[in-house]
Amino acid sequence: MEVADRDAGIHLAELLAAFSLATDLGLGQPMEHVLRSWRIAERLAERMGLPEDQRQSLFYVSMLAWVGCVADSPEVAASFGDDIAFRSDSYGADLAGLEGFGFFLRRAGRGGPMWHRLRVATTILTTGGQNVMRGMQSHCTTTSTLADRLGLGPDVVTALRQFFTRWDGRGVPQGVGGPDIAPIIRLLHLADVVEVRYRTGGIDDALEVARARRGRQFAPDVVDAFIAHAPEVLSEAGTGIDVLTADPRLRRPLTEGELDTALEAFADFTDLRCASRAGHSRGVADLAGAAARSMGLPAGDVIATRRAGLLHDIGLHGVPATILDQPGPLSATDWERVRLSSYYTERVLARPAALARLGAIAATAHERMDGTGYHRGLSGAAMPMTGRLLAAACAYRAMLEPRAHRTALTDKQAVSAVRDAIRTGALDGDAAETVLAAAGNGARRRVSGPAGLTPREVEVLILISRGAQTGEVAERLGISRKTAGTHIERIYTKTGASSRSTATLFALRNGLLDPLDL
Structure with a gap:
């Protein structure tokens, strides 16, 4: 049996449940919000007689529904400021009609100068909020792409595209509607909101x-x-990750190859939180390995x-895009939120046991020998060699990538910077030199043009993937x-x-975002 075909010792449901904890961070909700929402929807499905196959799909849709929205954080932050606070606040408003319009206008350009706030508000007013609606639709498309990469069925993919619909037809x-x-999706619409309202304001x-x-x-x-079953539907019993192992419908073991594919997909979506980080996690993973x-x-x-390496930045889902993309120095408070990201990484990956070791290694990516x-x-000695290699690989690759506060x-x-860190004792000498050797000291790799892209279109694709307008x-x-606009249209x-x-995501899958090519 090939190594890739061996049982990885983890089920897809367990992996998705762990990833949903990172999604919770991006929504500004306590961990296991997504899991609790699923249990509410599942209990309602049972009482409403939903067929068994649809109840199985309900789990996967619940775990993935918000992923695309969290991944498009740069776009949300550009219009509404702190993307995590924006999503957290959105649970208190009906996002259609005058109430929704007012919600978007009050948060337009939040955190920016007055001219920026006025420009964003004017755009919302003159377009009738169509730019916001288009953003919602692109979120759904992005999420359905992940479901397809994970090999989930058409029922899941199709349902995810309807996440922002509404019963009255005024959604996306x-x-x-109807x-x-x-x-x-009808079940999840209610469950997602009432979970928050029950937790913060009680059953009433x-x-x-x-x-x-x-x-x-x-x-x-x-x-x-x-309304007929609220007390039992909202019960706290059986809402954690551990309950998944007892549900035979969700026992879908992953092979080693399938696990790698899934982790690569999660890495790509994590890096989407910050345009300049596209491809960072894959690059770190390949170099560290x-x-x-x-x-x-x-x-x-x-x-x-x-x-x-693929998972080391998953905790960044808990850091607002406005901090990740800040061009100037961070305040002490903002820097503390960045430091917490590695704690979140370890916390998200603490269960199940098959992920715990990966989480322990991943959380060392920003540790230093001194x-x-x-x-x-x-x-x-408290730093294992796996962690020393990962820390060196992360530091080296990050230097080669542009950031909001510096060029690549x-x-x-x-x-030179890595070797300076070796001399000062921040990075382990053996580990860091091995990483540099594995990188070939910057040997370049030619970029090809998949899907018939011309060399110029490849250049444009790389730029827009990095966040360029x-x-x-x-x-x-x-x-x-x-x-430039014509090139972008042709690329799409x-x-x-x-x-x-x-x-x-297309550029990532086709190897076009290696920072060494920039």
Whole structure:
């Protein structure tokens, strides 16, 4: 039996449940919000007689529904400021009609200068909020792409595209409502909101919001079933990750190859939180794994090091995009939120046991041998070799990538900076030198053009995947804005992309975002 075909010792449901904890962070909710929402929807499904196959799909849709929204954080932050606070606040408003319009206007450009706030508000007013609606639709498309990559069925993929619909047809896509909405989405619409309202305001608040949005956001029959069974549906019993192992419908074991594919998908979506980080996690993973292999570590450690590299930034879901993309120095408070990201990484991956070791390694990516790293401040012998390799790989690759506060370093500069860190005792000498050797000290790799992309279109794709707007593309390449726009339209047509996120995922899958190519 090939290694890739062996049982990885983890089920897809367990993996998705762990990833949902990171999604909770991006929603500004306590961990297991998504899991509790699923249990509410599942209990309602049982009482409403939903067929067994749809109840199985309900789990996967529940775990993934918000992923695309969290991944498009740069776009949300550009319009509404702190993306995590925006999503958290959204649970208190009906996002359609005058109430929704007012919600968006009050938060337009929040945190920015007055001219920016006025510009965003004016755009919302003049377009009738169509830009917000288009953003919602692109979120759904991005999420359905992940479901497809994970090998989930068409029922799941189709349902995910309806996540922002409403019973009254005033959601996205516009005009889709009533019985045209998949039953599992109707259940999830209510469950997602009442979980928050029950946790923050008790059962009376949960019942109040259900009644208020009956026939508007929520399906009437779902609301009626909820009102009839609210106490048992909202019960706290059996809502954690551990309950998944007892549900035979969700026992879908992953092979080693399938686990790697899933982790790569999660890495890509994590990096989408910050445009300049696209491809960072894959790059760190490949470099750290190659270095571990070169050093002669056991095969199991080599695999674990690479997988930890894919997951090392999953805790960034708890850091607002406004902090990740801040061009100037961070305040003490903002820096503390960044430091907490590695704690979140370890916390998200604490269960099940198959992920716990990966989480322990992944959380060392920002530790330093002299104790100056985070979040534990480990030093010396407390840092395992897998962690030393990962820390060096992460530091080196990050230097080669642009950030909001600096341009990308050249390979020569990055190598020099790594060796300076060795001399000061921040990075382990053996580990860091092995990482540099595995990187070939910056040997370049030619970029090809999949899907019929021309060399110029490849250049444009890389720029927009890094967050460049049309005007910036034109300026960087010395072409007109109209020509840049034409290139972008052709890229979207050739790759089948509908947004920056889906274009970035295409570039990642085809190896076009190696920072060494920039």
